[in-house]
Each structure stands twice: as C-alpha cells, then as structure tokens.
Amino acid sequence: MLHVMPLGDAVEHVSDDDCVCGPTAKMIKAEDGSVVWLMIHHSLDGREITEGHQGES
Incomplete structure (x- = not known):
C-alpha cells in the first residue's frame, strides 16, 4: 500500500x-x-480550498 501525505500540515500524518x-x-x-492500493491523506490546514484539486481524476 502506498501513501500520499501532505507535507507541513497542521497535524502529523501516520502511514x-x-x-x-x-x-x-x-x-x-x-x-x-x-493492483496497488493508494491511500490519499487529506490536509487539515485547509490548503485544498486555496490550491484546488489539481491532478485528481
């Protein structure tokens, strides 16, 4: 399983x-x-609001 985590977030993420x-x-x-599972972690500092959802399909 692969994990994608935001860097420098308000909380520390765990794999x-x-x-x-x-x-x-x-x-x-x-x-x-x-098949590979990708775990997409969500930021808790609100950056999605200003960055948008680039690259998602």
Whole structure:
C-alpha cells in the first residue's frame, strides 16, 4: 500500500488507514493486471480550498 501525505500540515500524518485525516483508498490497476492500493491523506490546514484539486481524476 502506498501513501500520499501532505507535507507541513497542521497535524502529523501516520502511514496507516487509521490516520486522523481519514484517508481515502483508491485502487490503481497496473498494465500487467496487478493492483496497488493508494491511500490519499487529506490536509487539515485547509490548503485544498486555496490550491484546488489539481491532478485528481
């Protein structure tokens, strides 16, 4: 499982699905058919409001 965490956030994130930010799990399917889970952690300092959601699909 891979984790994407915001840097310099108001809280310290942990590489776990029990993180205080309530990360979202996203399944990524590779070309070879294998599956990897990506845990996307959410910032708690409000940066999404000013940065937008660039790169999300």
